[in-house]
Amino acid sequence: MAEFVRHRIPFEGRRAVTAPATCAQRHIWKLMQSQLPDAAFYDVCYWTALPGHGTVQDLLDVLAELFRRHESLRTGFRWDADGGLFQQVVDSGEFVAEVWSLHRDEDPDSVLRAWRSRMRHTPFESARAPLIRFLVTVVDGAPVLAGFCVSHLVADLTSLRLLADEVPRLLDARVAGRSLPPAVPSRQPVEQARLEHSPRGRALLARARTYWERQLASAPATLLPPRDGADGADGVDGADRAHGVDGQAVPVRYSAVMDSRAVGLAVPVLARRWRVSTSAVLLTVVAKLLGRRAGLPTCALRLLSANRSDPELRATIGNLHTEVIVTIGLEGDRIEDVARRAFAACTTAYANALHDPDDVAELIASAHGPGVPVDLSYCFNDVREAHALPDAAEGRGRAPDDAALLRAAMADTVVAPGEFEEGETFFLVIDDEDPGWIRLVLNAERRALTPSEVHGFLYEVERSLVEYAGAAERIGEEEAGGVGSQATVA
Structure with missing residues (x-):
């Protein structure tokens, strides 16, 4: 029978910074407020199949690397007395990953469906980063699937597709003992907010x-x-x-x-x-x-x-x-x-x-x-x-x-x-x-x-x-x- 262990994994980033929210973040925030109290309505789940090699620790280390590269994953949101929304990037913290160990005759998809259903009714606290959780399914000691549940405030569908492509590449490099491929240069949300105010x-x-x-x-x-x-x-x-x-x-x-x-x-x-x-x-x-x-x-x-x-x-x-x-x-x-x-x-x-x-x-x-x-x-x-x-x-x-x-x-x-x-x-x-x-x-x-x-x-x-x-x-x-x-x- 499938069993899981909930891991709390530390992460670090390059900087802590506060900035006004971007137009897109404010847009989603307004939509989320219209759905209260069902705040999880705008949480998004996505997943990617893995090649089935390496260890659970290899994958957890890769997930921690995502936080170092992408500031949005380390971002929470707060608002001032006038109702202005701000994004607050932290430089350290911890994330949660549920690691499910399955026997060969058990169905990974059933675990994924149950996890998605629970996430649909488990809202994030917008002010507390990170606004993302992970699922890992393991067969014979090797991770075969990684799932993401993320608040729409910090990631959209395109972002989740990018993460789903990035995780297997980083995992392959780590298992092979190669240097991790560098992050693709990109504008962080804090810089996007600065551009919008320019x-x-x-x-x-x-x-x-x-x-x-x-x-x-x-x-x-x-x-x-x-x-x-x-x-x-x-x-x-x-x-x-x-x-x-x-x-x-x-x-x-x-x-x-x-x-x-x-x-x-x-x-x-x-x-x-x-x-x-x-x-x-x-x-x-x-x-x-x-x-x-x-x-x-x-x-x-x-x-x-x-x-x-x-x-x-x-x-x-x-x-x-x-x-x-x-x-x-x-x-x-x-x-x-x-x-x-x-x-x-x-x-x-x-x-x-x-x-x-x-x-x-x-x-x-x-x-x-x-x-x-x-x-x-x-x-x-x-x-x-x-x-x-x-x-x-x-x-x-x-x-x-x-x-x-x-x-x-x-x-x-x-x-x-x-x-x-x-x-x-x-x-x-x-x-x-x-x-x-x-x-x-x-x-x-x-x-x-x-x-x-x-x-x-x-x-x-x-x-x-x-x-x-x-x-x-x-x-x-x-x-x-x-x-x-x-x-x-x-």
Whole structure:
């Protein structure tokens, strides 16, 4: 039977320093306050498989090395009497690692799932660094998996991916007796805060404010207003929504997961044909469906941005995540024209993703006049690592754009209830953990979309992509034969 020992491991760093919080840290802090008392809502878990060599001590030493390299892992947060948020980097302390020893016939994934569940209900104290905990699973004395649970204040998803790549490399070097590979030069969060308070940083924030003002001026007031008589859950009417039926509470939101091979095949076909990124393809279809449901010619969404276009931030471990509005015009006969507008709009949005969250909150609150806010509770989050426009030759030779193949792939699609939850009216996540497949996870408020409508929306995204890809294939064949043509999908 699996057993664990909780280790408390000392760490050291190069300096102790206090600085104002960055814009991204303040953004997440505001989101966390809105979820209280469930402070663990914005804690993030991630994990990486290890090659199964070395000792537990080797891995614990590697984890301690992470603290020396990355100041965010040694950072806590405090606020002054005026409500200002500060980041406080310590130069020493200790971290916690649970080391689980398993027999060969035991499942490491079950240990990971149980640990993640406990972490989900074990909030950090924001003022006490470090805001990260570790899981280590061991088989035959060698570590085979390292898990991270971290407050979103100190690390975003990109940071966790970087850590997941760094740990095995450091462990390999330590086990082989080589010098540890040096840390990639990167800007620490304290220096990011200083940049934001510099003349250059203030100019960037002023530019972003102007961008938000323009976007909000053309954004619709809302997309999916709550329906007074709508079902809180399928079969539960509005009068029973708050308390459910027979005393059983009905959740406010519902989540579903679609795993689709057809979407994975269709998206690169359309990206090549429309000359946009694969992310813009997905965003275009989602925006069209939301706009159609709302009966509006525009759609305003929040995009989640990693904010790493600056070379000095590419390897930064910290929270650089922000959210930025994009307003997409949906009118026009040709879907590729809408997609290209969406692609251009997203490029501009990401260029203005660094903003002052307090300024933006004020703008949103009075976007259409004093006390008349815009509802931006609609989020699109493509967490795939590769969004680029595919190479023109990619996929040729195996006919991924064959319409019959795409339709056949739809038979493999699975849609099921999910556990993902966000505090928004509509929150869609795109992922690609399995090669060749794309996963869409949609969490929506039941008063805006009932559970059956959530499932229907996901199926409609897939159907639209397959039909657009079939139209793109027909156009390609006609152009190859010298026949000019245009095609649209309703």
